Amino acid sequence: MKNRTLAGHAEAILTRKHWVFDLDGTLTLPVHDFSVIRQALGVPQGIDILGYLASLPDPEAQPLHDKLNAIETELLEQIEPAPGTVQLIEALQRRGSRMGVLTRNTRDIAIRTLDSLGVGGYFPEECILGRGDAPPKPDPEGLFRFCVRWRTVPAEMVMVGDYVFDLQTGRNAGAATIHIDRTRSFLWPELTDIGVSTPEELLQILPA
Ligand SMILES: [Mg+2]
Incomplete structure:
Protein backbone atom coordinates (compact mmCIF):
# COMPACT_ATOMS: atom_id res chain seq x y z
CA MET A 1 0.00 0.00 0.00
CA LYS A 2 2.79 2.35 0.99
CA ASN A 3 4.58 1.57 -2.25
CA ARG A 4 1.49 2.24 -4.28
CA THR A 5 1.08 5.64 -2.61
CA LEU A 6 4.73 6.48 -3.24
CA ALA A 7 4.42 5.35 -6.84
CA GLY A 8 1.37 7.55 -7.28
CA HIS A 9 3.23 10.50 -5.74
CA ALA A 10 6.16 9.97 -8.11
CA GLU A 11 3.90 9.65 -11.11
CA ALA A 12 2.11 12.90 -10.24
CA ILE A 13 5.49 14.64 -10.11
CA LEU A 14 6.64 13.12 -13.38
CA THR A 15 3.56 14.38 -15.23
CA ARG A 16 4.36 18.00 -14.30
CA LYS A 17 4.94 20.30 -17.26
CA HIS A 18 7.66 22.63 -15.97
CA TRP A 19 11.19 21.26 -15.66
CA VAL A 20 14.27 23.08 -14.48
CA PHE A 21 17.63 21.34 -14.72
CA ASP A 22 20.97 21.85 -13.16
CA LEU A 23 23.58 21.54 -15.88
CA ASP A 24 26.98 20.24 -14.74
CA GLY A 25 26.89 16.67 -13.49
CA THR A 26 23.15 16.48 -14.21
CA LEU A 27 22.80 16.78 -17.99
CA THR A 28 26.56 16.35 -18.44
CA LEU A 29 28.95 13.82 -17.03
CA PRO A 30 30.71 15.52 -14.12
CA VAL A 31 33.97 17.20 -15.13
CA HIS A 32 34.29 19.81 -12.38
CA ASP A 33 36.72 18.82 -9.67
CA ILE A 79 31.82 18.06 -21.95
CA GLU A 80 29.89 14.87 -22.62
CA PRO A 81 26.19 14.24 -22.11
CA ALA A 82 25.15 12.02 -19.25
CA PRO A 83 23.55 8.79 -20.53
CA GLY A 84 20.05 9.54 -21.84
CA THR A 85 20.27 13.35 -21.69
CA VAL A 86 19.35 13.98 -25.31
CA GLN A 87 16.55 11.39 -25.30
CA LEU A 88 15.10 12.72 -22.04
CA ILE A 89 15.02 16.30 -23.28
CA GLU A 90 13.46 15.19 -26.56
CA ALA A 91 10.80 13.19 -24.72
CA LEU A 92 9.91 16.12 -22.46
CA GLN A 93 9.74 18.38 -25.50
CA ARG A 94 7.35 15.97 -27.23
CA ARG A 95 5.12 16.08 -24.15
CA GLY A 96 4.95 19.85 -24.46
CA SER A 97 7.02 20.55 -21.33
CA ARG A 98 8.58 23.91 -20.60
CA MET A 99 12.27 23.46 -19.84
CA GLY A 100 14.93 25.66 -18.31
CA VAL A 101 18.43 25.48 -16.88
CA LEU A 102 19.46 27.00 -13.55
CA THR A 103 23.21 26.84 -13.10
CA ARG A 104 25.93 28.30 -10.94
CA ASN A 105 28.02 28.39 -14.12
CA THR A 106 27.77 31.47 -16.40
CA ARG A 107 24.94 31.71 -18.91
CA ASP A 108 27.44 31.97 -21.77
CA ILE A 109 29.15 28.72 -20.81
CA ALA A 110 25.76 27.09 -20.17
CA ILE A 111 24.60 27.99 -23.70
CA ARG A 112 27.78 26.59 -25.21
CA THR A 113 27.49 23.46 -23.08
CA LEU A 114 23.89 22.81 -24.14
CA ASP A 115 24.88 23.32 -27.79
CA SER A 116 27.73 20.86 -27.50
CA LEU A 117 25.39 18.32 -25.86
CA GLY A 118 23.10 18.69 -28.89
CA VAL A 119 20.12 20.05 -26.91
CA GLY A 120 20.69 23.78 -27.29
CA GLY A 121 17.66 24.09 -29.56
CA TYR A 122 15.32 23.00 -26.77
CA PHE A 123 16.36 25.74 -24.37
CA PRO A 124 15.56 29.31 -25.42
CA GLU A 125 18.25 31.68 -24.13
CA GLU A 126 15.79 33.36 -21.78
CA CYS A 127 15.24 29.96 -20.13
CA ILE A 128 18.90 29.64 -19.14
CA LEU A 129 19.75 31.36 -15.87
CA GLY A 130 23.42 31.54 -14.96
CA ARG A 131 25.16 32.95 -11.93
CA GLY A 132 24.83 36.49 -13.26
CA ASP A 133 21.09 36.17 -13.85
CA ALA A 134 19.73 35.01 -10.50
CA PRO A 135 21.05 34.61 -6.96
CA PRO A 136 23.01 31.33 -6.80
CA LYS A 137 21.36 28.11 -5.68
CA PRO A 138 20.17 27.18 -3.06
CA ASP A 139 18.38 30.54 -3.29
CA PRO A 140 14.97 29.70 -4.80
CA GLU A 141 14.73 33.02 -6.66
CA GLY A 142 15.78 31.47 -9.98
CA LEU A 143 12.84 29.07 -9.84
CA PHE A 144 10.47 31.92 -8.99
CA ARG A 145 11.67 33.71 -12.12
CA PHE A 146 10.81 30.66 -14.20
CA CYS A 147 7.37 30.66 -12.56
CA VAL A 148 6.80 34.25 -13.66
CA ARG A 149 8.04 33.55 -17.18
CA TRP A 150 5.94 30.43 -17.57
CA ARG A 151 2.94 31.76 -15.62
CA THR A 152 3.00 28.82 -13.27
CA VAL A 153 3.61 27.99 -9.61
CA PRO A 154 6.36 25.91 -7.93
CA ALA A 155 3.83 23.17 -7.17
CA GLU A 156 3.70 22.55 -10.93
CA MET A 157 7.47 22.48 -11.26
CA VAL A 158 10.28 19.92 -10.99
CA MET A 159 13.90 20.74 -10.12
CA VAL A 160 16.41 18.16 -11.32
CA GLY A 161 20.00 18.12 -10.09
CA ASP A 162 22.99 16.17 -8.85
CA TYR A 163 23.92 18.21 -5.78
CA VAL A 164 22.44 19.25 -2.46
CA PHE A 165 22.12 22.88 -3.61
CA ASP A 166 19.81 21.79 -6.45
CA LEU A 167 17.58 19.84 -4.10
CA GLN A 168 17.53 22.64 -1.53
CA THR A 169 16.60 25.10 -4.26
CA GLY A 170 13.64 22.95 -5.25
CA ARG A 171 12.56 22.51 -1.62
CA ASN A 172 13.05 26.20 -0.80
CA ALA A 173 10.84 27.15 -3.73
CA GLY A 174 8.18 24.49 -3.06
CA ALA A 175 8.94 22.53 -6.24
CA ALA A 176 9.38 18.75 -6.50
CA THR A 177 12.95 17.48 -6.58
CA ILE A 178 14.66 14.76 -8.60
CA HIS A 179 18.15 13.73 -7.59
CA ILE A 180 20.39 12.31 -10.32
CA ASP A 181 23.16 10.41 -8.55
CA ARG A 182 25.39 8.12 -10.58
CA THR A 183 26.64 6.48 -7.39
CA ARG A 184 23.08 5.80 -6.20
CA SER A 185 24.10 6.91 -2.68
CA PHE A 186 21.24 9.43 -2.49
CA LEU A 187 22.74 11.33 0.40
CA TRP A 188 19.86 13.78 0.89
CA PRO A 189 16.68 11.69 1.07
CA GLU A 190 14.86 14.37 3.09
CA LEU A 191 15.32 16.76 0.15
CA THR A 192 14.59 14.22 -2.59
CA ASP A 193 11.24 13.18 -4.04
CA ILE A 194 12.62 10.88 -6.72
CA GLY A 195 16.14 9.47 -7.06
CA VAL A 196 17.60 8.08 -10.29
CA SER A 197 21.13 7.32 -11.40
CA THR A 198 20.99 8.88 -14.88
CA PRO A 199 18.73 10.89 -17.19
CA GLU A 200 18.22 7.58 -18.99
CA GLU A 201 16.66 6.04 -15.88
CA LEU A 202 14.48 9.13 -15.49
CA LEU A 203 13.33 8.72 -19.08
CA GLN A 204 12.39 5.10 -18.36
CA ILE A 205 10.04 6.04 -15.52
CA LEU A 206 8.54 9.03 -17.33
CA PRO A 207 4.83 8.37 -17.93
CA ALA A 208 4.05 8.15 -21.65
MG1 LIG B 1 25.64 19.97 -10.75
Missing part, protein backbone atom coordinates in the same frame (compact mmCIF):
# COMPACT_ATOMS: atom_id res chain seq x y z
CA PHE A 34 35.72 21.46 -7.15
CA SER A 35 38.59 20.79 -4.76
CA VAL A 36 41.06 21.45 -7.60
CA ILE A 37 39.14 24.61 -8.55
CA ARG A 38 39.17 25.78 -4.92
CA GLN A 39 42.91 25.26 -4.80
CA ALA A 40 43.45 27.19 -8.05
CA LEU A 41 41.42 30.12 -6.73
CA GLY A 42 42.75 30.03 -3.17
CA VAL A 43 39.30 29.22 -1.76
CA PRO A 44 39.51 27.26 1.52
CA GLN A 45 38.45 23.62 1.11
CA GLY A 46 34.85 22.94 2.06
CA ILE A 47 33.83 26.55 1.44
CA ASP A 48 31.28 27.46 -1.24
CA ILE A 49 33.25 28.98 -4.15
CA LEU A 50 30.72 31.58 -5.30
CA GLY A 51 29.88 32.53 -1.73
CA TYR A 52 33.57 33.02 -0.98
CA LEU A 53 34.11 35.19 -4.06
CA ALA A 54 31.02 37.23 -3.17
CA SER A 55 32.52 37.92 0.27
CA LEU A 56 35.69 39.49 -1.18
CA PRO A 57 36.10 43.15 -2.10
CA ASP A 58 35.69 43.68 -5.86
CA PRO A 59 39.36 44.29 -6.70
CA GLU A 60 40.24 40.95 -5.14
CA ALA A 61 37.21 39.06 -6.47
CA GLN A 62 37.41 40.16 -10.11
CA PRO A 63 40.65 38.37 -11.05
CA LEU A 64 39.34 35.24 -9.34
CA HIS A 65 36.09 35.45 -11.31
CA ASP A 66 38.16 35.77 -14.49
CA LYS A 67 40.19 32.75 -13.49
CA LEU A 68 37.06 30.73 -12.69
CA ASN A 69 35.59 31.65 -16.10
CA ALA A 70 38.81 30.54 -17.76
CA ILE A 71 38.76 27.21 -15.91
CA GLU A 72 35.12 26.62 -16.84
CA THR A 73 35.76 27.56 -20.48
CA GLU A 74 38.62 25.08 -20.59
CA LEU A 75 36.37 22.37 -19.15
CA LEU A 76 33.94 22.90 -22.06
CA GLU A 77 36.20 20.77 -24.21
CA GLN A 78 35.61 17.77 -21.98
Whole structure:
Protein backbone atom coordinates (compact mmCIF):
# COMPACT_ATOMS: atom_id res chain seq x y z
CA MET A 1 0.00 0.00 0.00
CA LYS A 2 2.79 2.35 0.99
CA ASN A 3 4.58 1.57 -2.25
CA ARG A 4 1.49 2.24 -4.28
CA THR A 5 1.08 5.64 -2.61
CA LEU A 6 4.73 6.48 -3.24
CA ALA A 7 4.42 5.35 -6.84
CA GLY A 8 1.37 7.55 -7.28
CA HIS A 9 3.23 10.50 -5.74
CA ALA A 10 6.16 9.97 -8.11
CA GLU A 11 3.90 9.65 -11.11
CA ALA A 12 2.11 12.90 -10.24
CA ILE A 13 5.49 14.64 -10.11
CA LEU A 14 6.64 13.12 -13.38
CA THR A 15 3.56 14.38 -15.23
CA ARG A 16 4.36 18.00 -14.30
CA LYS A 17 4.94 20.30 -17.26
CA HIS A 18 7.66 22.63 -15.97
CA TRP A 19 11.19 21.26 -15.66
CA VAL A 20 14.27 23.08 -14.48
CA PHE A 21 17.63 21.34 -14.72
CA ASP A 22 20.97 21.85 -13.16
CA LEU A 23 23.58 21.54 -15.88
CA ASP A 24 26.98 20.24 -14.74
CA GLY A 25 26.89 16.67 -13.49
CA THR A 26 23.15 16.48 -14.21
CA LEU A 27 22.80 16.78 -17.99
CA THR A 28 26.56 16.35 -18.44
CA LEU A 29 28.95 13.82 -17.03
CA PRO A 30 30.71 15.52 -14.12
CA VAL A 31 33.97 17.20 -15.13
CA HIS A 32 34.29 19.81 -12.38
CA ASP A 33 36.72 18.82 -9.67
CA PHE A 34 35.72 21.46 -7.15
CA SER A 35 38.59 20.79 -4.76
CA VAL A 36 41.06 21.45 -7.60
CA ILE A 37 39.14 24.61 -8.55
CA ARG A 38 39.17 25.78 -4.92
CA GLN A 39 42.91 25.26 -4.80
CA ALA A 40 43.45 27.19 -8.05
CA LEU A 41 41.42 30.12 -6.73
CA GLY A 42 42.75 30.03 -3.17
CA VAL A 43 39.30 29.22 -1.76
CA PRO A 44 39.51 27.26 1.52
CA GLN A 45 38.45 23.62 1.11
CA GLY A 46 34.85 22.94 2.06
CA ILE A 47 33.83 26.55 1.44
CA ASP A 48 31.28 27.46 -1.24
CA ILE A 49 33.25 28.98 -4.15
CA LEU A 50 30.72 31.58 -5.30
CA GLY A 51 29.88 32.53 -1.73
CA TYR A 52 33.57 33.02 -0.98
CA LEU A 53 34.11 35.19 -4.06
CA ALA A 54 31.02 37.23 -3.17
CA SER A 55 32.52 37.92 0.27
CA LEU A 56 35.69 39.49 -1.18
CA PRO A 57 36.10 43.15 -2.10
CA ASP A 58 35.69 43.68 -5.86
CA PRO A 59 39.36 44.29 -6.70
CA GLU A 60 40.24 40.95 -5.14
CA ALA A 61 37.21 39.06 -6.47
CA GLN A 62 37.41 40.16 -10.11
CA PRO A 63 40.65 38.37 -11.05
CA LEU A 64 39.34 35.24 -9.34
CA HIS A 65 36.09 35.45 -11.31
CA ASP A 66 38.16 35.77 -14.49
CA LYS A 67 40.19 32.75 -13.49
CA LEU A 68 37.06 30.73 -12.69
CA ASN A 69 35.59 31.65 -16.10
CA ALA A 70 38.81 30.54 -17.76
CA ILE A 71 38.76 27.21 -15.91
CA GLU A 72 35.12 26.62 -16.84
CA THR A 73 35.76 27.56 -20.48
CA GLU A 74 38.62 25.08 -20.59
CA LEU A 75 36.37 22.37 -19.15
CA LEU A 76 33.94 22.90 -22.06
CA GLU A 77 36.20 20.77 -24.21
CA GLN A 78 35.61 17.77 -21.98
CA ILE A 79 31.82 18.06 -21.95
CA GLU A 80 29.89 14.87 -22.62
CA PRO A 81 26.19 14.24 -22.11
CA ALA A 82 25.15 12.02 -19.25
CA PRO A 83 23.55 8.79 -20.53
CA GLY A 84 20.05 9.54 -21.84
CA THR A 85 20.27 13.35 -21.69
CA VAL A 86 19.35 13.98 -25.31
CA GLN A 87 16.55 11.39 -25.30
CA LEU A 88 15.10 12.72 -22.04
CA ILE A 89 15.02 16.30 -23.28
CA GLU A 90 13.46 15.19 -26.56
CA ALA A 91 10.80 13.19 -24.72
CA LEU A 92 9.91 16.12 -22.46
CA GLN A 93 9.74 18.38 -25.50
CA ARG A 94 7.35 15.97 -27.23
CA ARG A 95 5.12 16.08 -24.15
CA GLY A 96 4.95 19.85 -24.46
CA SER A 97 7.02 20.55 -21.33
CA ARG A 98 8.58 23.91 -20.60
CA MET A 99 12.27 23.46 -19.84
CA GLY A 100 14.93 25.66 -18.31
CA VAL A 101 18.43 25.48 -16.88
CA LEU A 102 19.46 27.00 -13.55
CA THR A 103 23.21 26.84 -13.10
CA ARG A 104 25.93 28.30 -10.94
CA ASN A 105 28.02 28.39 -14.12
CA THR A 106 27.77 31.47 -16.40
CA ARG A 107 24.94 31.71 -18.91
CA ASP A 108 27.44 31.97 -21.77
CA ILE A 109 29.15 28.72 -20.81
CA ALA A 110 25.76 27.09 -20.17
CA ILE A 111 24.60 27.99 -23.70
CA ARG A 112 27.78 26.59 -25.21
CA THR A 113 27.49 23.46 -23.08
CA LEU A 114 23.89 22.81 -24.14
CA ASP A 115 24.88 23.32 -27.79
CA SER A 116 27.73 20.86 -27.50
CA LEU A 117 25.39 18.32 -25.86
CA GLY A 118 23.10 18.69 -28.89
CA VAL A 119 20.12 20.05 -26.91
CA GLY A 120 20.69 23.78 -27.29
CA GLY A 121 17.66 24.09 -29.56
CA TYR A 122 15.32 23.00 -26.77
CA PHE A 123 16.36 25.74 -24.37
CA PRO A 124 15.56 29.31 -25.42
CA GLU A 125 18.25 31.68 -24.13
CA GLU A 126 15.79 33.36 -21.78
CA CYS A 127 15.24 29.96 -20.13
CA ILE A 128 18.90 29.64 -19.14
CA LEU A 129 19.75 31.36 -15.87
CA GLY A 130 23.42 31.54 -14.96
CA ARG A 131 25.16 32.95 -11.93
CA GLY A 132 24.83 36.49 -13.26
CA ASP A 133 21.09 36.17 -13.85
CA ALA A 134 19.73 35.01 -10.50
CA PRO A 135 21.05 34.61 -6.96
CA PRO A 136 23.01 31.33 -6.80
CA LYS A 137 21.36 28.11 -5.68
CA PRO A 138 20.17 27.18 -3.06
CA ASP A 139 18.38 30.54 -3.29
CA PRO A 140 14.97 29.70 -4.80
CA GLU A 141 14.73 33.02 -6.66
CA GLY A 142 15.78 31.47 -9.98
CA LEU A 143 12.84 29.07 -9.84
CA PHE A 144 10.47 31.92 -8.99
CA ARG A 145 11.67 33.71 -12.12
CA PHE A 146 10.81 30.66 -14.20
CA CYS A 147 7.37 30.66 -12.56
CA VAL A 148 6.80 34.25 -13.66
CA ARG A 149 8.04 33.55 -17.18
CA TRP A 150 5.94 30.43 -17.57
CA ARG A 151 2.94 31.76 -15.62
CA THR A 152 3.00 28.82 -13.27
CA VAL A 153 3.61 27.99 -9.61
CA PRO A 154 6.36 25.91 -7.93
CA ALA A 155 3.83 23.17 -7.17
CA GLU A 156 3.70 22.55 -10.93
CA MET A 157 7.47 22.48 -11.26
CA VAL A 158 10.28 19.92 -10.99
CA MET A 159 13.90 20.74 -10.12
CA VAL A 160 16.41 18.16 -11.32
CA GLY A 161 20.00 18.12 -10.09
CA ASP A 162 22.99 16.17 -8.85
CA TYR A 163 23.92 18.21 -5.78
CA VAL A 164 22.44 19.25 -2.46
CA PHE A 165 22.12 22.88 -3.61
CA ASP A 166 19.81 21.79 -6.45
CA LEU A 167 17.58 19.84 -4.10
CA GLN A 168 17.53 22.64 -1.53
CA THR A 169 16.60 25.10 -4.26
CA GLY A 170 13.64 22.95 -5.25
CA ARG A 171 12.56 22.51 -1.62
CA ASN A 172 13.05 26.20 -0.80
CA ALA A 173 10.84 27.15 -3.73
CA GLY A 174 8.18 24.49 -3.06
CA ALA A 175 8.94 22.53 -6.24
CA ALA A 176 9.38 18.75 -6.50
CA THR A 177 12.95 17.48 -6.58
CA ILE A 178 14.66 14.76 -8.60
CA HIS A 179 18.15 13.73 -7.59
CA ILE A 180 20.39 12.31 -10.32
CA ASP A 181 23.16 10.41 -8.55
CA ARG A 182 25.39 8.12 -10.58
CA THR A 183 26.64 6.48 -7.39
CA ARG A 184 23.08 5.80 -6.20
CA SER A 185 24.10 6.91 -2.68
CA PHE A 186 21.24 9.43 -2.49
CA LEU A 187 22.74 11.33 0.40
CA TRP A 188 19.86 13.78 0.89
CA PRO A 189 16.68 11.69 1.07
CA GLU A 190 14.86 14.37 3.09
CA LEU A 191 15.32 16.76 0.15
CA THR A 192 14.59 14.22 -2.59
CA ASP A 193 11.24 13.18 -4.04
CA ILE A 194 12.62 10.88 -6.72
CA GLY A 195 16.14 9.47 -7.06
CA VAL A 196 17.60 8.08 -10.29
CA SER A 197 21.13 7.32 -11.40
CA THR A 198 20.99 8.88 -14.88
CA PRO A 199 18.73 10.89 -17.19
CA GLU A 200 18.22 7.58 -18.99
CA GLU A 201 16.66 6.04 -15.88
CA LEU A 202 14.48 9.13 -15.49
CA LEU A 203 13.33 8.72 -19.08
CA GLN A 204 12.39 5.10 -18.36
CA ILE A 205 10.04 6.04 -15.52
CA LEU A 206 8.54 9.03 -17.33
CA PRO A 207 4.83 8.37 -17.93
CA ALA A 208 4.05 8.15 -21.65
MG1 LIG B 1 25.64 19.97 -10.75
